[in-house]
Amino acid sequence: MSEFLSARYENMKPYVPGEQPKDMQYIKLNTNENPFAPSSAVAKVIKNFDVEKLRLYPTPENKELKVALADYYKVEIENLFLGNGSDEVLALIFMAFFDKEKEVCYPDISYGFYPVYADLYCLKKNEIAVNSDFSIDVDAFIKTEKNIVIANPNAPTGMAISAKEIEQIVAANLKRLVVVDEAYIDFGGESVTGLVNKYRNLIVVQTFSKSRALAGARFGIAIADKKIIYDLEAIKFSFNSYNVNRLTEAVALEAIKDEKYTQKCVKEVIKNREWLSTQLKNLGFEVLPSSTNFVFARTNEINGYELYAELKRRGILIRQFNKERISEFVRITIGTMEQMKTLVLEIESILKK
Numbered sequence: 318m319s320e321f322l323s324a325r326y327e328n329m330k331p332y333v334p335g336e337q338p339k340d341m342q343y344i345k346l347n348t349n350e351n352p353f354a355p356s357s358a359v360a361k362v363i364k365n366f367d368v369e370k371l372r373l374y375p376t377p378e379n380k381e382l383k384v385a386l387a388d389y390y391k392v393e394i395e396n397l398f399l400g401n402g403s404d405e406v407l408a409l410i411f412m413a414f415f416d417k418e419k420e421v422c423y424p425d426i427s428y429g430f431y432p433v434y435a436d437l438y439c440l441k442k443n444e445i446a447v448n449s450d451f452s453i454d455v456d457a458f459i460k461t462e463k464n465i466v467i468a469n470p471n472a473p474t475g476m477a478i479s480a481k482e483i484e485q486i487v488a489a490n491l492k493r494l495v496v497v498d499e500a501y502i503d504f505g506g507e508s509v510t511g512l513v514n515k516y517r518n519l520i521v522v523q524t525f526s527k528s529r530a531l532a533g534a535r536f537g538i539a540i541a542d543k544k545i546i547y548d549l550e551a552i553k554f555s556f557n558s559y560n561v562n563r564l565t566e567a568v569a570l571e572a573i574k575d576e577k578y579t580q581k582c583v584k585e586v587i588k589n590r591e592w593l594s595t596q597l598k599n600l601g602f603e604v605l606p607s608s609t610n611f612v613f614a615r616t617n618e619i620n621g622y623e624l625y626a627e628l629k630r631r632g633i634l635i636r637q638f639n640k641e642r643i644s645e646f647v648r649i650t651i652g653t654m655e656q657m658k659t660l661v662l663e664i665e666s667i668l669k670k
C-alpha cells in the first residue's frame with residue numbers, strides 16, 4: 318500500500334476470484350464457467366467484425382442490443398441497464414442505493430463480492446444466517462426492514478428458493494429495495510424478471526457469463542422499474558459514459574438471439590450435474606441440491622482443503638472457501654461428461670488412499 322491511498326480504503330480486501338494457474342494444463346472446475354464454447358453465431362460475428370468500428374466510441378445507448386433484450390425479457394428498453402459483467406452492475410447498485418441510513422442485508426453464506434462492496438462503500442455488513450440445511454431464511458428476509466440482496470439460486474450452496482418466496486419478500490415491504498442476483502437462474506431456478514412490472518422495489522440482475530458462455534466478454538444486466546434504471550444510469554454515466562464496448566455489444570446480441578443453443582448447453586450441464594451428484598453421493602458425499610452449474614459437497618473422509626489441494630496436484634481445479642460453516646465443503650463447477658468422469662476417478666483414487 319502506498320502512502321497516497323485514501324484512508325477510507327486502507328483496510329480494503331478485494332474479492333479473490335478462482336485461481337487461473339499457468340504452470341500446467343488443468344481441468345478447470347473452479348470458476349463456474351460454461352464448459353461449452355459460445356454460440357457459433359458469436360464466433361461468426363467476431364470473425365466478420367469490422368475492426369474499423371473500434372476507432373469509434375460505442376453508441377451511448379446500445380439501442381439494438383437493448384431492443385433484443387427487451388424482446389427476450391418482455392420489458393421495455395427503459396427497464397434495462399447494461400454493464401461490464403453483473404459484478405459491475407451489482408457494484409453500481411450498492412453504490413447508488415445503499416448507505417449508512419439505507420442499510421443492506423444479504424445471506425451470511427452467499428456470493429463473496431457482497432461484503433466486498435459493503436466495505437468499498439463503507440456500509441455495515443448485515444448478514445442473515447442461512448438455515449442449518451443451508452437454505453435461505455425466507456422469513457428473516459420477509460421481516461427485515463433493510464434493503465436486501467439475495468442470489469437466487471444462491472452461491473456457493475447452489476440452492477434456490479421459489480419465485481413465490483421471492484415475491485413474498487418483495488411484497489412484504491415495498492419501501493425497501495430487493496435485489497435478486499440471478500447469475501445461475503437458467504440452470505434450474507425460477508426467474509422473477511416477470512415481476513419487475515408489478516413491483517417498483519425489485520431489481521433483477523443477470524449475467525451472460527454462465528449459461529451463455531461469455532464470461533470473457535463481461536456482460537451483465539439489471540432489469541427494474543424505469544426510475545431505478547434512470548438512477549443507475551445517472552451513477553454509471555458519472556464515471557463512464559458508455560454502457561458496454563462494441564465487441565461485447567456484438568457478441569451479446571448474437572448470444573441472446575441463439576436461445577436454442579443456450580438451452581442445448583444448459584440441458585447438457587444439468588444432465589452432467591445430476592450424474593456427478595449421484596456419483597458423489599455414491600462415494601459418501603453429502604451434496605446440496607443444486608439449481609446451478611456447480612455442486613457444493615462435503616464428505617467425512619477428507620476435509621475440503623485437502624481434497625482441493627490433492628485434486629490440484631492431479632491437475633483438477635475446484636474451489637474451497639476458508640469460511641466458517643462451509644470450510645468442509647468443496648464447490649465443483651460442472652464440466653463436460655469427460656471432465657466429470659476424470660474427476661470422479663481421481664476422487665475415488667484419493668479416497669482409497
Ligand SMILES: Cc1ncc(COP(=O)(O)O)c(C=O)c1O
Pocket residue numbers: 348349401402403404405428468471472498500523524525526532535536537
Ligand atoms: C452469484 C454471482 N453473482 C454474480 C457473479 C458475477 O458474474 P459476472 O460478473 O461474470 O457477470 C457471479 C460470478 O461468479 C456469481 O457467482
